[in-house]
Amino acid sequence: MTDRFELPPHIRELVSARNKLKEHYSNYDLRFTFDGNLVGDLGEAVAAEMFALELTGRSNEGVDGYAPDGRSVQIKASGTRRGPAFRPVDTKADHLLVFHFNYDECSGEIIYNGPEEPVVGLLPDKWTGQRCVSLKRLTALNDSTDDRARLPFRSTK
Numbered sequence: 001m002t003d004r005f006e007l008p009p010h011i012r013e014l015v016s017a018r019n020k021l022k023e024h025y026s027n028y029d030l031r032f033t034f035d036g037n038l039v040g041d042l043g044e045a046v047a048a049e050m051f052a053l054e055l056t057g058r059s060n061e062g063v064d065g066y067a068p069d070g071r072s073v074q075i076k077a078s079g080t081r082r083g084p085a086f087r088p089v090d091t092k093a094d095h096l097l098v099f100h101f102n103y104d105e106c107s108g109e110i111i112y113n114g115p116e117e118p119v120v121g122l123l124p125d126k127w128t129g130q131r132c133v134s135l136k137r138l139t140a141l142n143d144s145t146d147d148r149a150r151l152p153f154r155s156t157k
Helices: 009-024 036-051 135-143
Strands: 003-006 072-078 095-102 107-115
Touching: 009 036, 036 072, 036 095, 107 135
Parallel strands: 072 095
Antiparallel strands: 003 107, 095 107
16 A cells, blocks of 8 residues: 655646646656656655654764654655665664655655664665666565654644
8 A cells, every 4th residue: 555645736746847847858868857856856855844854964874864753754756667786885864655656646745654673674784786576576675664653744734
């Protein structure tokens, strides 16, 4: 089970502009993909709003923010269906949020909302570079995660 949501208004504006470029230049087979830091920043912005996270900024490797209950959180986001990439880091977060963004529909979904440890357990003990965890494996882990282990959505009053 994944939680689907509409992207926040400012991000929808950015995606809408991208989609207009893609349509305008469709004869040239250009994709105008969001890559790298922009996708990660979009993921962190969405996570901060949805879960009331206090983001750490660029200085903390392996931890992107803190939940209101104090848990450290790692955030992964992708606009592809390949799954998030992990790098070997010394610092592990308590919690992991994984988002998939569908830019054509201006929507997103939470692929995983649970403890980071079971996901890291899917990776080799030692490696260099980056390793991906498939969305299929993340979805299976998410489906088996107890609701009490999930970060709650921020209440909107």
